[in-house]
Amino acid sequence: DAGVTQSPTHLIKTRGQQVTLRCSPKSGHDTVSWYQQALGQGPQFIFQYYEEEERQRGNFPDRFSGHQFPNYSSELNVNALLLGDSALYLCASSLLADTQYFGPGTRLTVL
Amino acid sequence: EDQVTQSPEALRLQEGESSSLNCSYTVSGLRGLFWYRQDPGKGPEFLFTLYSAGEEKEKERLKATLTKKESFLHITAPKPEDSATYLCAVYISGSARQLTFGSGTQLTVLP
Numbered sequence: 045d046a047g048v049t050q051s052p053t054h055l056i057k058t059r060g061q062q063v064t065l066r067c068s069p070k071s072g073h074d075t076v077s078w079y080q081q082a083l084g085q086g087p088q089f090i091f092q093y094y095e096e097e098e099r100q101r102g103n104f105p106d107r108f109s110g111h112q113f114p115n116y117s118s119e120l121n122v123n124a125l126l127l128g129d130s131a132l133y134l135c136a137s138s139l140l141a142d143t144q145y146f147g148p149g150t151r152l153t154v155l
Numbered sequence: 156e157d158q159v160t161q162s163p164e165a166l167r168l169q170e171g172e173s174s175s176l177n178c179s180y181t182v183s184g185l186r187g188l189f190w191y192r193q194d195p196g197k198g199p200e201f202l203f204t205l206y207s208a209g210e211e212k213e214k215e216r217l218k219a220t221l222t223k224k225e226s227f228l229h230i231t232a233p234k235p236e237d238s239a240t241y242l243c244a245v246y247i248s249g250s251a252r253q254l255t256f257g258s259g260t261q262l263t264v265l266p
Contacts, residue, residue: 048198077253086159086242086256087199100252134198141252143189146198 046071048137048147056153057125065120065150069137075099076118077144078110079134087134093118094140122152130154157182161243161257168264171232176260178243179225186246188226189254190219193240202228202241233264 049068057063069076075094079087089102093112112118116137122129130153136144162177180188187206191199203212205221212219216237218229228241240261244254 050198075252079254084258086244086258087254089253089255092252094252102253132196136254141186141246143201143204144254145201146191149196149198151196 048135048145050133050135050147050150052150053148054151054153056155058155059125059127061125062121062123063125063152065122065133065135065152067118067120067135067137067147069116069118069135070145073137073139073145074116075138075140076112076116077136077138078118078120079136079146080104081132081134081149083131090120125154127154157245157247157255159243159245159255159257161241161260163260164258165261166263168230168233168262170234170264170266173229173231173233175230176228176241176262177225178228178257180243180245181224182245182247182255184247188221189244189246190226190228191242191244193242193259195240199242230262233262235264235266238262238264 051066077092078090081087091101096112107123109121132149134149135147138144158181190202193199203219208223216231220227240259242259244256
């Protein structure tokens with residue numbers, strides 16, 4: 045049984061560019077959440093998708109947007125990248141509000 | 156404001172030296188408390204879920220307990236492979252869709 049997968053593993057962008065990160069949930073899960081983790085900190089909640097809609101959003105600007113597809117996979121888009129967006133981006137899947145299982149993450153570096 | 160605080164920030168133990176990690180929370184209504192293990196550069200790995208005060212869960216050398224104000228992760232006779240960052244997170248009432256994390260405890264077990 046495949047767990048949560050994310051792509052790409054690493055990404056380097058420059059300020060002002062746009063980036064798209066992808067996530068496939070664990071088999072049987074219908075909910076995808078995205079988190080940002082800065083070095084030495086705990087993950088910070090960005091938003092959660094269920095039934096192809098954003099159900100809850102954390103304290104992140106509109107530059108961060110997402111999408112969920114009918115097969116439950118999800119994308120995170122970040123526009124107008126800033127240096128401060130450099131972080132590990134984590135995707136987690138669950139059955140609604142049950143335990144969240146995390147993927148390996150995408151390391152984004154903004155130069 | 157809802158808060159999750161973990162202590163200590165870092166802990167160094169000799170192999171076989173048992174200890175405990177603390178997670179204290181001030182939230183408006185706890186719906187679940189989660190422990191994760193995170194290795195450097197990887198996504199958090201789920202360990203335990205606790206829902207009510209007095210509940211305990213065990214897995215190999217780890218045991219998690221919950222009171223009305225805090226949770227402990229007890230590590231018995233740790234081994235070097237237990238070295239990792241241990242993260243505590245909560246679901247709160249009215250926001251059961253997002254995990255709020257502490258900053259973690261970085262555990263190092265020396266051979």
